[in-house]
Structures are given as C-alpha cells and as structure tokens.
Amino acid sequence: MPARLPSWAWVTGLTTGAIAVVAVLGVQADRGTQPTASTSRPSAPAAADAKPSAEPEAKETGAEPRESAVPAGSGTGRRIVYSLGTRQVWLVDASDAPRRSFEVWPGTVAPDPGTYTIGTRTEATTGSDGVDIEHIVYFAAKSGVSIAFSNAVDGSSPPPAEGRSTGGIRVAKADGEALWAFGTTGTTVRVVE
Template sequence: MPVPARRLPSWVWVTGLTAGAVAAVVVLTVQADKGPHPTATAARPSASANPQPSASKSARPTAVPDDSGTGRRVVYSLGQKRVWLVDASDVSRRSFAVWPGTVGPDPGNYTISQRTEATTGSDGVEIEHILYFAAKSGRSIAFSNAVDGSSPPPASGIQTSGIRMNKADGSALWTFGETGTTVVVVR
C-alpha cells in the first residue's frame, strides 16, 4: 500500500527560495569586490582605452575648496576635475573624480533645474542619472554616468557638455542632487 506524500507548507518554500537568493547576492557581491577597481589617468586616454576615474574613497582625502560657499551643495572644481557632495553642516559626504566634456560651465552658482533618469548623450553613449544645472554655447551642462560605466574621450570635433563619473558616484549624486540643489562651480 503506497504511503501518501507529505506536502511542505508554502512558507517553507518561500523561506528556502529567499535564503537561496540572499546567498546568491552575497556570493556575487564578494566576487565583484574582488574584481578590478578603476583608476583615473592624468593624460587623456586613447579612443581604444576605457579608463575609470579614481574611486571615491582615496588614500588622500581632498578638502572642499575654500571659495565654494556654505550649506548643502554640490561643488565642482574645473581645475581638479572633482565633485564634492557637501551636507548642510558643511561636511563633505563624498568626493570623486569626473571626466568633463569639451564645453564646461563658467565658475559661479547654479541650481539643478532638471533630472532625467536615462537618455543617449550627444556622443551616442547611453547615460543615466542626468542632473542639468547650466548652459553654455547652446549646450545644456549636466552631470551623468554612462550606463556601461565607460567614459571614452569625445570624438574629434564633437562638442560635449556632460560631466561624467563612474556608476557608483553617479548613483550617489543622483540621490543627493534633488531639483533645486545648489551647484557651485569653482576654478
């Protein structure tokens, strides 16, 4: 005489599947952390290179420029090619290197006027986390990151006004930079 099979309650299945998914995410996170970490180069890379700006956590923390105002703001240094996310108590919460386009903003105070989740940049690269804050030479100037994390040099003769960063920094700036957030551009 056959013995009837016992069915497991649905909560057991859900718990098992959830635990398996969490374990898979942990394994993938550990593997990703062991992979190569991008660094910036001083010279403009060749078109075949695919460099990354230096990681946000550097061995030498860079101080927020003195002439960048006070209060909660995004500070962008044209000379250092660097951005700081500064909180209301004037403490830098994050700083990272960026790749400026060929058309840059003039020094001054701006505000983030528009946020766009994703689009294609004027250089044909799929970009995300676009934060518009200025205009110059008929171009809108915005912070963004490439969806694939790359930032090749602009093609010859093409004017670009995007200020690109790596993907993690783009996500952090997207979270920090709400519409109306002050952007201070310094030399």
C-alpha cells in the first residue's frame, strides 16, 4: 500500500503551484503592449461642455468666452454656484474643484446673492410658463415666487414669458440631468453677482 501524503503537503504543493501560475501570468502581462503617456490634453466629453443652443459661440460673436474658474468669494466645499452676471452655474466638489460648468437662461425673478440650501426636488411638472419641465431643484423664494433650476423636457430654452413672474432657471437637458444628480436635498447653492 503506497504511503499517504499529509494534508499540509497537499496545501503547500497547491499554494506553490498557484504562486507559480500567477508569476508566469504577471511576466506575460509585463511583456504585453505598454500604454504611453500623451502630451496632449484630453478633451472634455461633449456633454460636459454643453452650451445652450440659443447662444452663439463666442468666437462667432466676438463676445468674451464664458468663465471656467469658480467665482472668488463663492464659498468652499461641495456646492452649486450660480453667477447672476454671467448667467452661469458651476457644480463644485468637496475639494473646491469645478466638476461641470454651463450657461443658463434665468426667469424674470432672480434670487438675491447669498447662500441657500436645496430643500425640495421634483422630477417633472409643468412650469409657470406652461412648458413641461423636469429635474426641478428648488433652492429659494422671492416675492412669493419659487426659484429653481430645471430643464425643459423637449430640450428647448424659451425666453421668459412676458408679463409673468417666473423663477425657473432653465438649463440644457444634459446639464439638467447632471444638476439633478449633483443637487441632492441639503446641497448648498451659492448665488453671486
């Protein structure tokens, strides 16, 4: 009758074999195609730089290009920054780095400069101007008008209705989706001049 190997010998043999297989695979992977560093800057995804279609490109009009830096004095930490003067929004992460920036179409009632908090979110409704909207993120009220970011369901960006008090700050559809994902209840909104 042949001698029986103890269990520790089997475990040691299997472990040694597994280590050898991993080492061989590692050597083969190391000999494969290696990535090379690129000296060119990566381009941003198209959605990250979406501009409202009603606004012509700055180079076509001779206008100043929109700002990419978060405005000074807009606070610190994770927040949404809305500039009344440039009609632009920044989604800023906890490390104070802007994650997305885009232009907006403000309503007829603007929030006062200051710090607000997102209190209510509504997935979809009809705006006070009769347009079907989605991704509504409420953060302020002024003169009895609720002020919120939203995008039109059809992606349009109509000018504010004449003679109506509207607090909707419209954004492009892709920007509305990004703002909805970023602007959870309790998120700080900083409005600056």
